[in-house]
Amino acid sequence: MRLLSLRSYVTVSATKRLRPLPSALASDNSKARVFEYAAPPLGTVQAYDEAVALLEKEQQRLAQEIASLENGATSKGDALETSESGAPKNDSRIKKLKVALGLTQLDKHWEFNGGRVDFDSLRKDPNSVEALTFEALKARRFETVLTPKIVKLADVHNLFVDAFPGKTRNLLKPAVNLEVNFQNTAWEACYGQPVPPNWALFSPKVTINTHSDKPKKYTLVLMDLDRQSLSSQSIHEWCHWLITDISVTNRLTIEPGSSPYLAPSTLDTANLTDASFHPSPPSAEPKLPGTVVLPYIPPHPANSNPRKTHRYLLTIFEQPEGKSLDISLEAIRSEAIKNQSSSIQNRAAWEKDFLGEKEEAMHFVERGAFSTWGFATQHQLNVAGYAFFTAGWNLHTPDIFTRLGDLYNACASACGIYPKKTGIHEPVFGAFPQNPTDQVHKVNQATTNAVNLLGDSLLSSLSLSQIQLLNRGTVPIVPRFKLPTRSSIKADAMKAVWAERIAAKTAAAAAASSGKAPKGGKKAAGKSAARQVSAAIKLTPKMPRLTTVGSVAVVKAKQTDVAGGSMVGEVTKSVFEKRGRYHNV
Structure with missing residues (x-):
């Protein structure tokens, strides 16, 4: 010591x-x-x-x-x-x-x-002395620095209340170092970092470090702790990924792969508006260890007002020594239908949630039938390690709903033959006003605008003014031609001057961030870094959001979605069928 x-x-x-x-x-x-x-x-x-x-x-x-x-x-x-x-x-x-x-x-x-x-080059020879030395330093850093941070932030995100009820931060210290990274991240540990849904289209790279030469079997579970339900009008857990009987001796890496339920995109997603990063499909599908019970499905949080951030918890459970897990999806399904049939408030909403053709193929009933702690208790599993990230709806999420559920043949995909994308229903959660007449008419007009604006394009390709038109739900106004005046010429000149100033500030911030550290010690360096961050935040345009009206319009604009076509809600039906539905009658 x-x-x-x-x-x-x-x-x-x-x-x-x-x-x-x-x-x-x-x-x-x-x-x-x-x-x-x-x-x-x-x-x-x-x-x-x-x-x-x-x-x-x-x-x-x-x-x-x-x-x-x-x-x-x-x-x-x-x-x-x-x-x-x-x-x-x-x-x-x-x-x-x-x-x-x-x-x-x-x-x-x-x-x-x-x-x-460079750990990647060291792991080519994992038994070398140099690799073992740096792995020992990494294990010490995980124990002394990262573990307290993971436990503290897990407590802040209420994981010990919602996912591990009855447990405290002292009882659930992770003993296994779990590294979770997507294509553009390099985290030592995952403890609540925000991840846009389009970053997680493909399964992450998961590294399990047990720091023990004794072989053990583990189970990996990825759960959405905040999935909203149309039928029960509540929040429940939903499983995105489940692999059992993963044999680990000291260290194991699960390479990233794609989801078998995610159809390839036929559009160019490399140069989209407001898309800072879009992942590329893996060159080859990895051979996953253990038994894949439920294949990976990317996060797809629904749009809600007020905005809701979903917590995604990836837990590694240690299985009983010498035992394998025997999980029957048929038994889980029958038990779930038996329990839900007696407590369903809205049968039509429940069928829309779980019993569609594509929902059946992706095992929606089974994925929503168990919780993290209930699964661990039933199979006598111990929590060995956990990691979690957060995600919320953005402009790329509707495309994920459209691509989900369309199974495709790999050979046909390689030849450029794609199925007609229909996807699954995208729910929208928001408070409806007591007098919904104006809201219904706004939704209908916004749906017409969405059909004319979107076509075969992605929502993220629209400009800010077009998204604002969807949010307002009004008829597009064609601007009149105006003759130039002295005032308009002066206003255009002022706009050009402001544009030049913003461009100069952006260039200065980029030059400062790529330059050397300022003199004056840690205090000066901290102030300079803070100025650069604040300048970048001010100059970076925010990704626009859709209101409830705009979100419903985008969903109804999908030709094959159950929300479009002849199916309308009870509120919409009552607005259009009641007598005197117009204000001037």
Whole structure:
């Protein structure tokens, strides 16, 4: 323990300088910077000199013990048995000592703390001493830094109330390091970061680190904790992904893949308005470990007013030793229908939620029939680790509803033959006014506008003025031609000046973010970073949102959706069938 504290002191005592990320570790568009640690000269700090002397003494002791073991003698001087090839049988002991020796080297700590370790290249040879050394540093960081952060934010997001009832933050500390990353993220841990739904079209890369050489079986469950229900008018859990019997020894990576229920997009999604990133399909489908009970379905939170953010919880459960899980979807389905048939308030809404042709193919009834903690209790599972992210509706979500449920043949897709996209029904949740006459007419006009504006295009390709037209639900106004006047010419000139100023500020902010760190220490660097962030927020246009009127209009504009065509709600029907429906009659 004394050696660990001294090593930590030496690491903290070193000064830090910002420098650009090396090209080997940075992507083409990356502007990230890392910390470069510089040790003080010997003789300037007495505590540092004494700590370095103790570390050198420990390094000499470990080096002598390694040499004695490699020469065939134990630390007690006894003869060491060797195999037929002449190699010592205690290679694991030697490797552990070499890892301990690596942990006493300050350059390893500075390289790790500075973010300059390329773990992808190290994992090509996971049993090398260097890889094991950095994995040990990563395990220590997970235990001391990331675990408290995960537990604290899980408590803030009410996971111990909604997903793990009756448990406290002290009882559910994750023992397994769970890394969850999508195509454009590089998180050490996932603890509530916001993820737009279009980022999660394809399953994430999941890395399970048990830090144990003992093989164990685990179950992976991804749940939406805030899915709204039309039939029960409440919120319940809904399973997006379920894999059982995942055998893990020390470390396992589940590579990202696509969903079998997500039809490919026939439109160009690379250069969409307000789309900062759109993932590309994986080049090849990975071989998933264990038994896939419910394949991956991407998050698709419904539009609601007031706006609701959904929590997506990915939990790793440890299975009982030596046992495999036998999960019957037919039993789950029959039990769910039996329980729901007696408590359904709106039979038509329930059938719309669960019993459509595509909903049946994607097992909607089974996915919504169990909860995280109920599943763990039923199968006697223990929580080993968890990660969670958040997502809300955006302009790309309607396209996900349209693409879901359209199963396709891989060969036909490779040849460019796509099925006619029909998708599943997209619900919209919002408060309806007590006098709905004006609201109904706005929805009908907005639906007409949506049909004329969208066509075969995506919602995210519309301009801000077009989205505002959908939200208002009014007849489009054709602007009249106006002759130029002195006032209009002056106004146009002022607009041009303001546009030039905004462009200059944007260029200055970009130059400042890519430049070197400012002088003046941490305080000046923090102020400069804060200014850059605030400037970027002010200059970055927000993605427009749809109101309840606009959202309903977009859903009704889909020709094959159950909300369009001849099917109308009870409120709409009463508005158009009652006598004296017009104000002037």
